[in-house]
Amino acid sequence: MxxxxxxxxxxxxxxxxxxxxxxxxxxxxxxxxxxxxxxxxxxxxxxxxxxxxxxxxxxxxxxxxxxxxxxxxxGLLALQDLARHHRQTLTIPVVGLSGSNGKTTTKELIAAVLSTRFRTYATVGNLNNHIGVPLTILSIRTEGDGPAYEMAVVEMGANHQREIALLCSIAQPTHGLLTNVGKAHLEGFGGIAGVRKGKGELYDYLIETGGTVFINSRDKVLMTMYRERLKTTRSDNTFANVIFYPADEPAGAQIELLSESPVTYRDATGETVTHLPGQYNFDNMLAAMAVGYQFGVTVAEANQAIAAYNPTNNRSQVVLRGSNTVLLDAYNANPSSMAAAIRQFAAMTAPRKVVVLGDMYELGDESAAEHAALGKLIADAKFDLVLLAGKDMKYALESLPTAYYFPDKFSLHNWVMDHPMTDTHFLIKGSRGMGLESVVPFI
Missing domain, CATH: 3.40.1390.10 (MurE/MurF, N-terminal domain)
Structure with a gap:
């Protein structure tokens, strides 16, 4: 052997x-x-x-x-052990992040901000599981052929408890954050309490190893999770290495959100217009800023990096199709991210708004109830047209008697092709398995 x-x-x-x-x-x-x-x-x-x-x-x-x-x-254990061994040779900071929604966008924003000052390696695509994280770590070289990286940003995904703990043992982050904790992978985690416990394993690792934790001080769930861990891991209920954002912003970084479509904000350096929509993406930006500030990136440098970031990965992507505007967020979906996207789209000003939504996967026994609840949320938003696709989206119809329902996306393709629309804003969102980006060419 x-x-x-x-x-x-x-x-x-x-x-x-x-x-x-x-x-x-x-x-x-x-x-x-x-x-x-x-x-x-x-x-x-x-x-x-x-x-x-x-x-x-x-x-x-x-x-x-x-x-x-x-x-x-x-073979798998050998790959993971090899990555652990390599990680122990690296002396650079490693920022680990997880969460129910926004992981990849936040990872990309953090990498963009840090890259203004450092040679930064970030998880490619969504290589964020028990295979992807080892491959990510093994791609980081600090000497020899190729670029010598000075920083790393590692995305960690999970669909069951103890998975984040495993990934932390491989990536060994020195810094980390959770974007949020919501209703994602309920089937594997065993409900929302299981999600909180599983995602919180990142906090556990950082507290136990003396790492630095970034926490969104406006997120009640994350703040509660942090306080719960202090009570069980530290007798003095204190942890010095924590940065609360936006509460701990440096002077000149106090931000006023001006618009969500797209996110536009103002601080002491002036006004910054981004390519991303929604309050949820503003929170992702604040996380990237907090990490950047910790490593000496200036407010102006962070703003410039965030303004320049333009997604091309089916996440919060804006696609123009003739006179139509498509908000393509079809990489993944769960009840929390669906609700955020629908509320943000409802708040937008547009002459005509159409939602094209697909099934949310990995909800287990909660799937029928969560899709039904989604239907009520959509009904309250009063969109001009609702198009639903997938076997579980039929449960949303209880609150949407005028919605068009398609058991599969191919019949949806045909309907959209046969009913051309102009001067319309579309929101397209569904779980990865639905692949709803395939609808875009027919709009």
Whole structure:
């Protein structure tokens, strides 16, 4: 068996790490992983032929056939242990973040702000789970070939308890924050109390290791979670390394929100217009500012970075289609993020407003009730037209007798194509599995 130190020596000879034979970089380290319907060991030879320098496998029969195969007990655990070992060689600050909504947007904003002064590495896309976080850590090099990073921003996602604790043990953040805690992944976490406990594992890790915690002082749930942890982890009920935002803003950074469509704010440096809509994105900006200020980024530098950020990842993205404006937020959805998006869209000024909404996944036994509650919220907003797609969106119809319902998105495509609209604002939102961005070309 190949030990972690021995495997690390091989890793240092490689250009990077890959778990996908479709994307093998020259001289990379291929790690064979197993899934419900695949066994990466069977692709080790293919990875080596495609340019990998070594292949990490946990099948002795595969390892015996190829001298460049490195045998380990378990491929996934080897990947995670390798990332832990590499993390311990890094001396740079690592900002870890999680939350029910807004993780990726906040990660991108933090990275944009920090990049004004530091060479910053941030999680690519949404590589934020038990595989993605190790790959993220292993991509951070501070010497040798390539850029020498001075900061890292690591996004951590979870759909069950103890997952954030695992990811913290790998990423070992020195700083961290939760964007919020809401109704996401209720099925895996076992309800909203389970979500709070699971997401709070980031606070637990930072408090126990003496890291720095950033907390939105206006978020009652986050403040309550913080106080609960102080009572159980510290006898004096104090924790020095906490920064409350916006309460702890530096002089000159006191911000006045002027508009939510898009977010426009004013501080001592003047007025800043962004590309993102909604109060929820303003909170994400405040988090990025707080992190930046902690590391010496000026107010002006932070504002410039936030103003320049323009999403292209189906999250809070504005797409123009002729005379129509599409607010595309189709990367993910849960009851909390849906409610925030609907309220923000309802508050917008537009000649005609249409919502195109898809199912919210991973709600378990709460799915029918949560979709029904969503229907009531939509009804109160009084949009000009409501289009619903997905098997569970039928529960929202109880409060929306005039809504159009489509059991799948393909019949939705046909309806939208057959009913062209102009001078209309659209909100498109649904869980990732719905893939509702496919509606945009038909608008």
């Amino acid at each position: 190949t030990s972690t130190p021995a495997l690390y020596d091989k890793f240092l000879e490689c250009s990077g790490v890959s778990t996908d034979t479709r994307r093998i970089a020259p001289d990379s380290l291929f790690v064979a992983l197993k899934g419900a319907s695949f066994d990466g060991n069977q692709f080790a030879e293919q990875a080596l032929a495609a340019g990998a320098k070594y292949a990490v496998v946990d099948d002795p029969s595969v390892a015996s056939q190829q001298p460049r195969c490195l045998l380990v007990e378990d």
